[in-house]
Amino acid sequence: MTAEQPDLTVRDTAEFEDHRRPLQRALKFGGWALVALTIISLMAWGATRDLPGIYGVLMGVGIGGGFVLATALTVLATSNSSPTATMAVVLGGWLVKMVVLVLLLLWLKGFDFYDGTAFGVTTIAALVVALAAETWGVITSRTAYVG
Template sequence: MPLQRALRFGTIALAIITVASLAIWGGVRGLPGIWGVVVGAAIGGGFVLITAALVLVTSKSSPSTTMAVVLGGWLLKVVLLIIVLMIIKDMEFYDTMAMFITIVLAMITVLGTEVWGIITSRVTYIS
């Protein structure tokens, strides 16, 4: 199924980006860099992967149910993101640049690999 393939590709891409970012930012900024990468990967990769997982879970339901669940999940993720960012904004345990770059890279890479997983999957068409 294309959605499962997309989710698998996205998860693998997130793991690769996370490990590479941990190596780079851990070497450059130490422990704050590592924490920035962990938070950034959770936010950036989690945001995209949860949406794909919600679509996969509701794929057997009606389109309106799928859209309601995806929209509700998106709104919940935005609220949680705002809360998390408000809580950690004045904390100094993480490097903000490491977090920002990891969020951007994770979102772009995970979304790109999910799209690649869907468009390159072989699906039987019956007309």
């Protein structure tokens, strides 16, 4: 009585050999997490602070989530270039985002159409949620590290 040998032939490895896969999953998970946060925040802040709360949420998710997702997009866009080029583009992108963020916050300071608390809380929540979702997307992706 002999046991039959299982078939251990590897047939499809293309999805595990793509070095861009963790970044793509990070963007997908981050995007969906921001959609969920937006819906929950709109319900909460819209109910408590009306239209100014809704404006604060939309701006907070746009700024906080956009900041994090833009970094992942930059890394993904330069994933086929040299590490030096990727680092230069990411650093340049961070500097541009910081300047734009400071100018935008200074400009928004003079307006009162949005709720500042909703804006601040949602911006921080968007940063945390997007980073956590992107991290989860990267660490749970199955990728071959040795070719």
